[in-house]
Amino acid sequence: MGLEDVKNEIISEAEQEVERLEKEAETEEQEIINQAEKKAEKIKEEAKEQAEEEKQAEKKKMISSANMKARKQKLEAKNDKLNEVFQEFQEQLGELTKEQREEFIQKAVEEAEFKVETIQASENYIEAAEGYAETEEKDVDGFVLISETGERRKSFTKSKILDSFRSKYRKQVADKLFED
Numbered sequence: 196m197g198l199e200d201v202k203n204e205i206i207s208e209a210e211q212e213v214e215r216l217e218k219e220a221e222t223e224e225q226e227i228i229n230q231a232e233k234k235a236e237k238i239k240e241e242a243k244e245q246a247e248e249e250k251q252a253e254k255k256k257m258i259s260s261a262n263m264k265a266r267k268q269k270l271e272a273k274n275d276k277l278n279e280v281f282q283e284f285q286e287q288l289g290e291l292t293k294e295q296r297e298e299f300i301q302k303a304v305e306e307a308e309f310k311v312e313t314i315q316a317s318e319n320y321i322e323a324a325e326g327y328a329e330t331e332e333k334d335v336d337g338f339v340l341i342s343e344t345g346e347r348r349k350s351f352t353k354s355k356i357l358d359s360f361r362s363k364y365r366k367q368v369a370d371k372l373f374e375d
Contacts, residue, residue, distance in 0.1 A: 273373060280368055285357045288337075289319075296323035303340060303351055304328070312343040 291299065300323050304311050314324040315331045316338040324330045324338055333339070337352035 273369065276372060277365065277369060280372065281357060281361050284360060285353055288353050288356060293323060296320055299351070300324050300338060303338075303349070307340050307349055309340075309342040309347045311340045312345075313341040315339040315341065 296319070300314070300316075300320065304314075311328045313329045313331060315333040315335060316324045317335050318332060320338045321330055321332045328340075335350075335352050336354065337350070337356065339351065340349040342348070
C-alpha cells in the first residue's frame with residue numbers, strides 16, 4: 196500500500212466521519228427543533244387554559260355580582276313595600292273615629308302598669324281622654340299617659356305606635372306580603 200492509498204484512505208475515513216457528524220448534527224438539530232416546538236405548543240396550551248380559567252372566573256364574578264345586585268334590588272323593593280304598608284297603617288291611626296280613640300285610651304289606661312294621673316293629648320285625642328284622668332292638650336301626635344309622680348310615662352304617639360307595631364309585626368307582615 197502506497198502513500199497515495201494511505202492518503203486516500205485517511206481522506207475517505209475523514210469524509211465518512213464528517214458525513215456521520217453532519218447526520219448526527221442534523222438529527223440533534225431536528226430533536227432540538229422538535230423539543231422547542233413541543234415546549235412552545237405546551238406553553239401555548241397552558242396560556243390558553245389560563246386564559247380560559249381567567250375568562251370563566253371573570254364570568255363567574257360578573258354573574259355573582261349581577262345576582263347580588265338583583266337580590267339587593269329585590270330586598271329594597273320589599274322594604275319599600277313594607278314601608279308603604281306601615282305608612283298606610285300610620286295614616287289609618289290618624290283616621291280613627293271618636294269612639295275608636297275613646298276605646299283606645301280606655302284600654303291604654305286599663306293596661307298601664309301605674310295609676311294614670313294625667314293624660315297629655317293632641318287636639319284630636321283631648322276630648323276622648325276626658326273622664327279618665329286630668330287632661331292637658333299638648334303638641335303630641337296621639338297621647339301620653341303620666342303617673343301621679345310624673346316619673347312614669349307611656350307614650351301612644353303615632354310614631355311610637357308605628358315603631359312598636361313595626362318591630363313586633365314586621366316579620367308577619369312581610370311573610371303575608373311576600374308569600375311565595
